[in-house]
Amino acid sequence: MKTVTLDVNGKVFCLDVPDGELLIETLRDRLGFLGTKYSCLEGDCGVCTVLADGKNVLSCLMLTVEAEGRKITTIEGLGQKDLHPIQQAFIDEGAVQCGFCTPGMILASKSLLDAHPSPTQDEVVHALDGNLCRCTGYVRIVNAVLSAARKMKKTP
Amino acid sequence: MPILKDFRYHAPVGVDEALALLHKSKKPLLLGGGTFVLNTLKKTAAYPTDVIGLRKIASLHGIRDAAKEVTIGSMTTLAEVASSPVVGEHFASLAGAAACVATTPLRHMATIGGNVASRFFWVDLPSVLMALGAKVAWAGDKAKKTLSVEDFLSLTGPEARGIVTEVLLPKSGLTGVYFRHTQTMEVDLPLVAMAFAARRQAGGVKDVRCIVNTTLSRPVRLTGVASYFETKKVTEWKADEAADVLRRDLEQGKLDDYRLHCLCADLESLIDKFKKA
Amino acid sequence: MKTTSPVGKSVPRIDARQKVAGEATYVFDLKLPGMLVGKMLRSPHAHARIVKIDTSKAEKLPGVRAVVTAEDTPKIKFGSNEFFFPYTVDQFPLEFEKVRYIGDEVAAVAAIDEETAQKALSLIDVHYEILPAVFSSVEAMKPGAPAIHTAMNNIGVMMPTCFGDPDRALKESDYVREDVFYLQSAAHAALEPHVSIGQYELSTDRITLWSSTQAPFKIREAMAKTLKMQEADVRVIKLNVGGGFGGKLEMFPMDFCACLLSKKSGGLPVKMMCNREEVFSFTRRKHPMIYKLKSGVKKDGTVTAITGEVIADGGAYCSYGPTVIAAAIMRFMMVYKFKNIRLFGSRVYTNNPISGAIRGFGGVQSGFAIESHMDMLARGIGMDPVEFRLKNATDPNMTTVNKMILSSNGLKDCIRKAAEISGWKEKYGVKKETAPGVFRGIGIGIAADVMGSKMYKSHESAGSIIKVEEDGSVYLFTGAADTGQGSDTAMAQIAAHELGVAYERVRIKAADTEITPFDTGSFASRVTFISGNATKNAATDAKRQILEVVAQELKLDIQGLDIKDEQVVARESGRALLSFDQAVILCYSFNYGRLIIGRGNYNPKTTPVDFRTGEGNISGSYGFEAQIAEVEVNTKTGQVKVLKMYDVHDIGYPINPASVHGQIEGSIVMGLGYTLYEDLKFKEGRVVNPLFSKYRIPRSTEMIPIESVFIETNDPQGPFGAKGMGEASLLPTAAAIANAIHDAVGIQIKDLPITPQKILAALKDNENKT
Known part of the structure; x- marks a missing residue:
């Protein structure tokens, strides 16, 4: 067991966790952040995506003890009452179908747009290569990211 | 849970x-x-x-640019290697290879040290590093050494117990190319790959390294192919001749037709690229 | 935000906000107080007799609250196509006589945590007597093959169809072709795994089951049957579902055991979930098929006869076998005006995992075979494939050879439009080498879709209820199950439009068997058409109830009133008389005290399929489409790149254009996966690649440009003229790509997936021939 201090969505949590606990377990089972889901537990589907210091990573492949010292952002941290432009763009562009991949996709998009505010379509496509979607065929998701990028440029 | x-x-x-x-x-x-x-x-x-x-060991992080070599800390992520201006300038093929390993989130987490130390046959970087003449700084149980990638990969058993601390890349003015084939899609593991590096010199090339990753064994150094490219002028390079040499070099490996076919296609692209430049 | 008359508009999905905020609840997320972890004990053998099951050690393990086997059940079989095919009822929720595939369910445990449950499984002693197994459909049909059920030659379902005089027609042909097509198995790969939570109320003997499902009413029916309960005592609740695609269309032993374990553990809720490997290995898969065709054509392009055989590997149990084999044989009869057909379909039992429903049912497999074959026939007489399709395609207002009644039919318009927007004339048959060894080609595939099919019950009814509260809040209760395709949104749009109020006013409660009216489920692209009509009828009823009160109060004729843009209006003049809210208050007011509860029901005029002949008007309407693929083939590496897909769809009328386009795009990319990347492989009855790393579904990097266009035929039966959409765009994709490859490099690949190795081998073959 280790006592860890986690910074999740700007809030600080002090927890006792087993050394072998994965971040996805801590987020869902201890902290109640159910927006982050999982689908393969192998790093292939991207459904468990969270941001660590702004970069999208897979919470099923990160020990909670190693998440200490990093700023972790889950989908709840992006916006629930007031939506982030990326979340709004996903709604407006019809990029949400079953919704299981959606939190991960949105966070992966945020990671991209924070580093590259004006990505090309190709850059968006490659930035999302770690997030599977079986419903949409990705078309509207990519459109949503490009639309969000345009809107975010207009309102700095 | x-x-x-x-x-x-x-x-x-x-x-x-x-x-x-x-x-x-x-x-x-x-x-x-x-x-x-x-x-x-x-x-x-x-x-x-x-x-x-190994996260908290500061000396394992960072990319250091010195006069004669670039040192990449073993805990440097593949995303950092791929986007490093230093690596991009001197070792474009390494940056390119790191950029096509797995997927974006995995590249944000996976490290160059892990990729090399895993000793999996299907990983991308060892063959590229071999082509670039890279060395591995390694802190073993009994001693700290700097080994060639090839020697590092052949360490086994208790001998292999240790930590890769850095990857050192000599600045030798090499032009590197990396070819990678998958069975299905881009993010898939490679099926077969070829890392090539050479120094251009007056209508020809010197110091050629041609490393094939069959993904079925450790990377194979194609001495015959290297020699072929070194001894002939670029204008004399012929794809079918090079392909014959490649097949001889890989005879022992008993590779399937498709892998050989891909590698021969790579040689053709390589020759085209050098002829055009 | 007030969107009135929302039908035809791409309004935001009704559940999108919760989903982007991470607040949407899936059964995956649900936790109940005292919840136990359930785990399933599955057979490690492909075929074996169960001699003895000893659970005593497992029961004694501290932390284990219940262990169940078939002995805890009434031992009643269930099947998914039961109503019309009683002989396909072949599965016990827990087996006790025989196991027939690796993964067959034998026992289940509920424990305080996962580790204990896992340990308990290992303590259950099952004594098996291994039987010889058979893994090939062809081998399984041979005399002397191991008998898996009692079906003779292991043929679980047979569908012999014969129309006209195919033999004579073949003799009269100018060109005859014989080909065999091989279709591989595939997985649904929905991102939310299968998950169930069962809770038993001991004092009343009632069950509540939360399940990630497309068909809660189907589960209710099967549970009631297998537990000898009344349906009123079984409540099945669907929450948000992370994708279904046909893989969650029936009761799974996991649903059953979650409830049974709850009962045995004293009423504690029990959660059972499949991990990714288990979803791939033990739920459902696509029927691999061998599709043999021998067809003839006349010089003028008229197809004379289609004959052949379809052999589908059904795996260990029947599941939706009849529907799949029916679709595999009947789908193309909606597309083409063929008169002479003889196709014999066999769905064969093997000791492989269960083949079931998957998007398109058997239509994907038949789509590939038939559409490839059509191109080959066209080439045989030197006819352009687009012209060939137009020559043989069905028309509006006709009855097909197997008695399907086509009313609105935009197929020919779809074909012409697709040819137009893709530049077919300029591209087909023109050799185009875009880089050394890289060639471009273009190919077409066409398809038709049903809107439901009468294969499950005597009726195919769906029902909806709309209640309007005193403050004007509108609640819609519908049995339709949204698994991401957007049915909740479409239903809300239809309700709002018909009722005359804004879309944003409607709240929806769907797919809870205790609260919402009956609905067979989300499959066969039926929801917009069938459930949509029920919802429209419910809205019409609610509107009538409101207008009755208004008419009475204002002493006007109800025929002259309507509700539009949230106003009660005089129909002829359009003059607003009072607002919707005022009208509602009026209904509830002292003089009237009238609750507004609109009810709607819709049962399409269809007939069941007669499996002796293949005849039956299975759907209330039919959708049509044409798809054209542009590809690039690299003859040096064998790689195929799909440059663009053109999809023209007779959608009747799109309730929500963005949703329809979204379904089309998703289907095309799924079809792309099936054509080039996906291959669920088996060895001795075990799935060899049950992981996303080994079973490759398309990623963003495989996304292709898609031009999706609608043809609006305004179906006379559909709500606001709409037809359903969910599967059709998956059907012709593989053939369109295969045909395009032929146009590019002169080879026709007849087995999927199309790999670089197959391309290179075929090119080499071609070279050797010439």
Whole structure:
């Protein structure tokens, strides 16, 4: 067991966790952040995506003890009452179908747009290569990211 | 839940501390980025007693640009290698190879050290590093050494117990190219790959390295192909001749037709590229 | 935001906000107090007799609250196509006589945590007597093959169809072709795994089951049957579902055991979930098929006869076998005006995992075979494939050879439009080498879709209820199950439009068997058409109830009133008389005290399929489409790149254009996966690649440009003229790509997936021939 201090969505949590606990377990089972889901537990589907210091990573492949010292952002941290432009763009562009991949996709998009505010379509496509979607065929998701990028440029 | 069985986790802050932990743990496991290790742990019965995380060792992070070489800390992520201006300038083929390993989130977590130290046959970077004449700085149980990638990969058993601390790339003015083939899609593991590097010199090339990753064995150095390219002028290079030499070089490997076919197609592209430049 | 008259508009999905905020609840997320972890004990053998099951050690393990086997059940079989095919009822929720595939369910445990449950499984002793197994459909049909059920030659379902005089027609042909097509198995790969939570109320013997499902009413029916309960005592609740695609269309032993374990553990809720490997290995898969065709054509392009055989590997149990084999044989009869057909379909039992429903049912497999074959026939007489399709395609207002009644039919318009927007004339048959060894080609595939099919019950009814509260809040209760395709949104749009109020006013409660009216489920692209009509009828009823009160109060004729843009209006003049809210208050007011509860029901005029002949008007309407693929083939590496897909769809009328386009795009990319990347492989009855790392579904990097266009035929039966959409765009994709490859490099690949190795081998073959 280790006592860890986690910074999740700007809030600080002090927890006792087993050394072998994965971040996805801590987020869902201890902290109640159910927006982050999982689908393969192998790093292939991207459904468990969270941001660590702004970069999208897979919470099923990160020990909670190693998440200490990093700023972790889950989908709840992006916006629930007031939506982030990326979340709004996903709604407006019809990029949400079953919704299981959606939190991960949105966070992966945020990671991209924070580093590259004006990505090309190709850059968006490659930035999302770690997030599977079986419903949409990705078309509207990519459109949503490009639309969000345009809107975010207009309102700095 | 819990997904993993329990173990003792350590976060040493120095290499010697990490080595001491390695030495005294009953069944230790080193943890770099976690993308290989944590995945395998979910399926394996051979559980470690201690997991030694390398994150907090400052000397393992960072890319250092010196006059004659570039040093990449073993805990540098593949995303950092891919986007580093230093690596991009001197070793474009390495940056390119790092950029096409797996997927974006995995590249944010996986490390160059992990990729090399995994000793999996299907990883991308070892063959590229071999082509670029890279060396591996390695802190072993008994000694600290700098080895060629080839020598590092052939360490086995208790000899192999240690930590990769840095990857050193000599600035030799090499032009590198990396070819990678998958069975299905871009993010797939490679089926077969070829890393090539050479120094252009007056209508020809010198110092040629042609390394093939069959993904069925350790990377293979194609001496025949290297010699072919070195001894002929670029204008004299012929794809079918080079292909014949390649097949001879790989005779022992008993590769399937498709892999050989891909490699021959790569040679054709390579010759085209050098002829155009 | 007030969107009135929302039908035809791409309004935001009704559940999108919760989903982007991470607040949408899936059964995956649900936790109940005292919840136990359930785990399933599955057979490690592909075929074995169960001699003895000893659970005593497992029961004694501390932390174990219940262990169940078939002995805890009434031992009643269930099947998914039961109503019309009683002989396909072949599965016990827990087996006790025989196991027939690796993964067959034998026992289940509920414990306080996962580790204990896992340990308990290992303590259950099952004594098996291993039987010889058979893994090939062809081998399984041979005399002497191991008998898996009692079906003779292991043929679980047979569908012999014969129309006209195919033999004579073949003799009269100018060109005859014989080909065999091989279709591989595939997985649904929905991102939310299968998950169930069962809770038993001991004092009343009632069950509540939360399940990630497309068909809660189907589960209710099967549970009631297998537990000898009344349906009123079984409540099945669907929450948000992370994708279904046909893989969650029936009761799974996991649903059953979650409830049974709850009962045995004293009423504690029990959660059972499949991990990714288990979803791939033990739920459902696509029927691999061998599709043999021998067809003839006249010089003028008229197809004379289609004959052949379809052999589908059904795996260990029947599941939706009849529907799949019916679709495999009947789908193309909606597309083409063929008169002479003889196709014999066999769905064969093997000791492989269960083949079931998957998007398109058997239509994907038949789509590939038939559409490839059509191109080959066209080439045989030197006819352009687009012209060939137009020559043989069905028309509006006709009855097909197997008695399907086509009313609105935009197929020919779809074909012409697709040819137009893709530049077919300029591209087909023109050799185009865009880089050394890289060639471009273009190919077409066409398809038709049903809107439901009468294969499950005597009726195919769906029902909806709309209640309007005193403050004007509108609640819609519908049995339709949204698994991401957007049915909740479409239903809300239809309700709002018909009722005359804004879309944003409607709240929806769907797919809870205790609260919402009956609905067979989300499959066969039926929801917009069938459930949509029920919802429209419910809205019409609610509107009538409101207008009755208004008419009475204002002493006007109800025929002259309507509700539009949230106003009660005089129909002829359009003059607003009072607002919707005022009208509602009026209904509830002292003089009237009238609750507004609109009810709607819709049962399409269809007939069941007669499996002796293949005849039956299975759907209330039919959708049509044409798809054209542009590809690039690299003859040096064998790689195929799909440059663009053109999809023209007779959608009747799109309730929500963005949703329809979204379904089309998703289907095309799924079809792309099936054509080039996906291959669920088996060895001795075990799935060899049950992981996303080994079973490759398309990623963003495989996304292709898609031009999706609608043809609006305004179906006379559909709500606001709409037809359903969910599967059709998956059907012709593989053939369109295979045909395009032929146009590019002169080879026709007849087995999927199309790999670089197959391309290179075929090119080499071609070279050797010439």
